[in-house]
Amino acid sequence: MSLVGIEAMNIFAGTAYLDVAKLAEHRNLDTTRFEGLLMKEKTVNLPYEDPITYAVNAAKPLIDAMSQEEKDRIEMVITCTESSFDFGKSMSTYCHDLLGLNRNCRLFELKNACYSGVAGLQTAANFILSQTSPGAKALVIATDIDRFTIEEGGTMEMSFTEPSGGAGAVAMIVSETPYVFQLDVGASGYYGYEVMDTCRPTAEGDAGDSDLSLLSYLDCCENAFLEYKKRVEGADYVDSFAYLPFHAPFGGMVKGAHRNMMRKLVRAKPQDIEHDFESRVMPGLIYCQRVGNIMGATTMLSLASTIDHGNFDEPKRVGCFSYGSGCCSEFFSGIITKEGQDRIRAQQIDVHLDSRFELSMAQYDDLLVGRNSVKFGTRNATLDSEFLPQARRSQGKPTLFLKSISEYHREYEWVS
Numbered sequence: 001m002s003l004v005g006i007e008a009m010n011i012f013a014g015t016a017y018l019d020v021a022k023l024a025e026h027r028n029l030d031t032t033r034f035e036g037l038l039m040k041e042k043t044v045n046l047p048y049e050d051p052i053t054y055a056v057n058a059a060k061p062l063i064d065a066m067s068q069e070e071k072d073r074i075e076m077v078i079t080c081t082e083s084s085f086d087f088g089k090s091m092s093t094y095c096h097d098l099l100g101l102n103r104n105c106r107l108f109e110l111k112n113a114c115y116s117g118v119a120g121l122q123t124a125a126n127f128i129l130s131q132t133s134p135g136a137k138a139l140v141i142a143t144d145i146d147r148f149t150i151e152e153g154g155t156m157e158m159s160f161t162e163p164s165g166g167a168g169a170v171a172m173i174v175s176e177t178p179y180v181f182q183l184d185v186g187a188s189g190y191y192g193y194e195v196m197d198t199c200r201p202t203a204e205g206d207a208g209d210s211d212l213s214l215l216s217y218l219d220c221c222e223n224a225f226l227e228y229k230k231r232v233e234g235a236d237y238v239d240s241f242a243y244l245p246f247h248a249p250f251g252g253m254v255k256g257a258h259r260n261m262m263r264k265l266v267r268a269k270p271q272d273i274e275h276d277f278e279s280r281v282m283p284g285l286i287y288c289q290r291v292g293n294i295m296g297a298t299t300m301l302s303l304a305s306t307i308d309h310g311n312f313d314e315p316k317r318v319g320c321f322s323y324g325s326g327c328c329s330e331f332f333s334g335i336i337t338k339e340g341q342d343r344i345r346a347q348q349i350d351v352h353l354d355s356r357f358e359l360s361m362a363q364y365d366d367l368l369v370g371r372n373s374v375k376f377g378t379r380n381a382t383l384d385s386e387f388l389p390q391a392r393r394s395q396g397k398p399t400l401f402l403k404s405i406s407e408y409h410r411e412y413e414w415v416s
Helices: 020-026 029-035 053-063 069-071 091-098 116-130 210-231 253-264 270-284 286-291 295-309 340-345 349-355 361-374
Strands: 005-012 015-017 042-043 074-080 106-110 136-143 167-175 181-192 318-326 327-336 400-404 409-415
Touching: 005 053, 005 295, 005 340, 005 349, 015 020, 015 253, 020 029, 020 361, 029 091, 042 167, 042 210, 042 340, 053 091, 053 409, 074 091, 074 116, 091 106, 091 136, 091 409, 106 116, 116 136, 116 167, 116 181, 116 253, 116 295, 116 318, 136 295, 167 295, 181 210, 210 253, 210 318, 210 327, 253 340, 253 400, 270 286, 270 295, 286 295, 286 349, 295 318, 295 340, 295 349
Parallel strands: 074 106, 074 136
Antiparallel strands: 005 167, 005 181, 015 042, 136 167, 181 327, 318 327, 400 409
């Protein structure tokens, strides 16, 4: 069988974050309901951060670690997002340029709500498996930002969606040397249909039905796995997978989906369900609890968290579930080894998350209004480099930021 999967992987979750418990108190949200979110922090995108800065900052360490010969074998760059800022031009072109990659390269973008990151991974994997260009690699970057804003002097709905919306990117090198995550080729169950659970009908606005979204997520989780089970002889929800990385709009939603699966497929008792959640699902939520929902990148964020926080002294199979509103879903699997864990840990993702600047509630509320300077369709703008300088230098290494927009073209700068 041909090998394919993730050769290298990294996360960039911005330079500023918010303690969501403080946010819940600030918004007077019901404490009991808030605790059900299982959230701790959320990345907040600053005015000079956008999907490109997250994407390139995530990918740069992976590219820098490659030889020139290896870089030149990257023949496909896919950006996966629902946060693009142009209806035609792909963000992959900016990423390709800023990373200094070979021009003999396919550059394109995938948009499919929160499923886009897995769609990009599977598209890249199929390119590698096709062997139309033996030895080629693909760079897949899932990158998204929360678009929650308010108008100056306006009011906001006291919503439980605000604490869970995050920002960030997951970058992956996909190749036939899957050191980090080896895909089980052909072991995928996909399931989708038209549903109006959540959508972005305007450039800056979200709409939807949260109850319908939950029901659709539960339905897809069950049926995507049942399709996986048809395709993989002997597959069992409990026995086949050491860990279960889930797409995580918020941890409580994942917990509900896992509980539903354990009740229906296993007929497990409540205490067994809780133990299984803590041992097999919770390792994948640790990063998600600190970053928030980064839409198309969240399933891969959960996978990276699982690799970092699981026990892989022996190779183990994990089962991944991805869901994107509208909707499309997929349950797929792969193998993780100790080498894969060592490679993820070498990226020091926890150090990156710890180094972010914590916003005060006053700074955050001001930001919700000021962020409008770079909304979708901005033609010309110069970003304030003096805004929150503590955040701009929080990473202690060169970090890419948006500098200006001139006739719609975005210009970036590296800040040490």
